[in-house]
Amino acid sequence: MTAPIADDHDDNRLSAEDRRGLYRAILSRRDVRGQFVPDPIPDDVLARVLVAAHWAPSVGFMQPWSFIVVRDAAVRGKVKAAFDRANAEAAQMFEGERRDLYRSLKLEGILDAPLNLCIVCDRDRAGPVVLGRTHIPAMDLYSTVCAVENLWLAARAEGLGVGWVSIIDETALKAILGLPERVVPVAYLCLGRVSGFHAKPELESRGWRQRLPIEGLVAFDAWQGAMPAGDALADALRQAQAAAEDGRLGG
Amino acid sequence: MTAPIADDHDDNRLSAEDRRGLYRAILSRRDVRGQFVPDPIPDDVLARVLVAAHWAPSVGFMQPWSFIVVRDAAVRGKVKAAFDRANAEAAQMFEGERRDLYRSLKLEGILDAPLNLCIVCDRDRAGPVVLGRTHIPAMDLYSTVCAVENLWLAARAEGLGVGWVSIIDETALKAILGLPERVVPVAYLCLGRVSGFHAKPELESRGWRQRLPIEGLVAFDAWQGAMPAGDALADALRQAQAAAEDGRLGG
Numbered sequence: 342m343t344a345p346i347a348d349d350h351d352d353n354r355l356s357a358e359d360r361r362g363l364y365r366a367i368l369s370r371r372d373v374r375g376q377f378v379p380d381p382i383p384d385d386v387l388a389r390v391l392v393a394a395h396w397a398p399s400v401g402f403m404q405p406w407s408f409i410v411v412r413d414a415a416v417r418g419k420v421k422a423a424f425d426r427a428n429a430e431a432a433q434m435f436e437g438e439r440r441d442l443y444r445s446l447k448l449e450g451i452l453d454a455p456l457n458l459c460i461v462c463d464r465d466r467a468g469p470v471v472l473g474r475t476h477i478p479a480m481d482l483y484s485t486v487c488a489v490e491n492l493w494l495a496a497r498a499e500g501l502g503v504g505w506v507s508i509i510d511e512t513a514l515k516a517i518l519g520l521p522e523r524v525v526p527v528a529y530l531c532l533g534r535v536s537g538f539h540a541k542p543e544l545e546s547r548g549w550r551q552r553l554p555i556e557g558l559v560a561f562d563a564w565q566g567a568m569p570a571g572d573a574l575a576d577a578l579r580q581a582q583a584a585a586e587d588g589r590l591g592g
Numbered sequence: 593m594t595a596p597i598a599d600d601h602d603d604n605r606l607s608a609e610d611r612r613g614l615y616r617a618i619l620s621r622r623d624v625r626g627q628f629v630p631d632p633i634p635d636d637v638l639a640r641v642l643v644a645a646h647w648a649p650s651v652g653f654m655q656p657w658s659f660i661v662v663r664d665a666a667v668r669g670k671v672k673a674a675f676d677r678a679n680a681e682a683a684q685m686f687e688g689e690r691r692d693l694y695r696s697l698k699l700e701g702i703l704d705a706p707l708n709l710c711i712v713c714d715r716d717r718a719g720p721v722v723l724g725r726t727h728i729p730a731m732d733l734y735s736t737v738c739a740v741e742n743l744w745l746a747a748r749a750e751g752l753g754v755g756w757v758s759i760i761d762e763t764a765l766k767a768i769l770g771l772p773e774r775v776v777p778v779a780y781l782c783l784g785r786v787s788g789f790h791a792k793p794e795l796e797s798r799g800w801r802q803r804l805p806i807e808g809l810v811a812f813d814a815w816q817g818a819m820p821a822g823d824a825l826a827d828a829l830r831q832a833q834a835a836a837e838d839g840r841l842g843g
Contacts, residue, residue: 403801435721472697549653
């Protein structure tokens, strides 16, 4: 019953220092496209971020993820070409000033980063019937996304930038990597040391979209259910969001 | 360019203490079903874990998530009944000893936890054309899962257990919560203080499935692509997994 990681408090919290570390990683994590430096990633660092991913929750303890480390220049060239095709199509879907802004954004670092990493979901990892996936088939994909987020946070803590390349045709990507039908490429990531991390998401600082106030995103007991009268949670939410904007959530 | 959270190193790593905190949260996070205590969750704690979720990465900075706090006993009773129906169906999908073991597992804490939380994805949050979702429509669902994982890690650090209820009919859940067609209930979570966290995942300690060796999950440049000869990553992976089993990843 006792975890190997000792809690410092009777209430099973992690220590104040540990909590601060987690919140710092969450608040300063960025989607990196343009700040990669070419230094190789040390094996011990890459191993730690992959193990952090492997410790993600998974439905039925299925662990459906596999990690394809992509270093080969020819493979990366094909992925870049597939991105370029999709990105040209995507630009056509926006109009006027929005299209100009879209075209001015750097949206990938496929060839700049020292390493690419495709995190895939093998839907047959544990046979056809999986505990917890019986009624929501997407649960194994969701587990794999949890692994992506764990890796992303660990990478930030280790000083590695991560960029998620989602503007790509999935069928083309599957062909490039030789994925069988049952294997879904959930996230194609660019990974590497960076010259620095932006203070805010680039899409926020470039005016593409603003951070939403969290109190508008919380409802009670039903979709858009109103907060009970006199509930103090709205104030607490505003204070926590202000603290997060200052990078000091959790003290 | 400079993040509000100061890095302690030229290489943009977080400090050793901060890294340790993140890794501790990742390694000691559990899917909790049976250890909830009924104490209410303080507003400031709930606000912090919700803001941690809100700081997740999202495609096109879409922030597609909303959070439905479910406290009402009648609503939770309906969710529990929907779980019970699905769980009875699920048990029929396993055979013999496996079915007996399945039936002996506690797989939810809907009525035991002081609070339930449904994290949903509003697919129209940013209009029909979303930067980065043009070619992979599931990207907004994946963003929402990243929010779930952020919340889960923050909850662990704050001493709150989280259990993901996935054995439920999605249509039934949408009806109970009054979700419009465009809103997907990505994760129905039970949340609350706990008597303790298990040292290992329950499905591992109960013998349902074992943790996989990570070196078998890493490939190079293609699906099942072999590791280059002489590559030291395999050793680094084994060492990192052994460290994680001891709860000491990252020092």
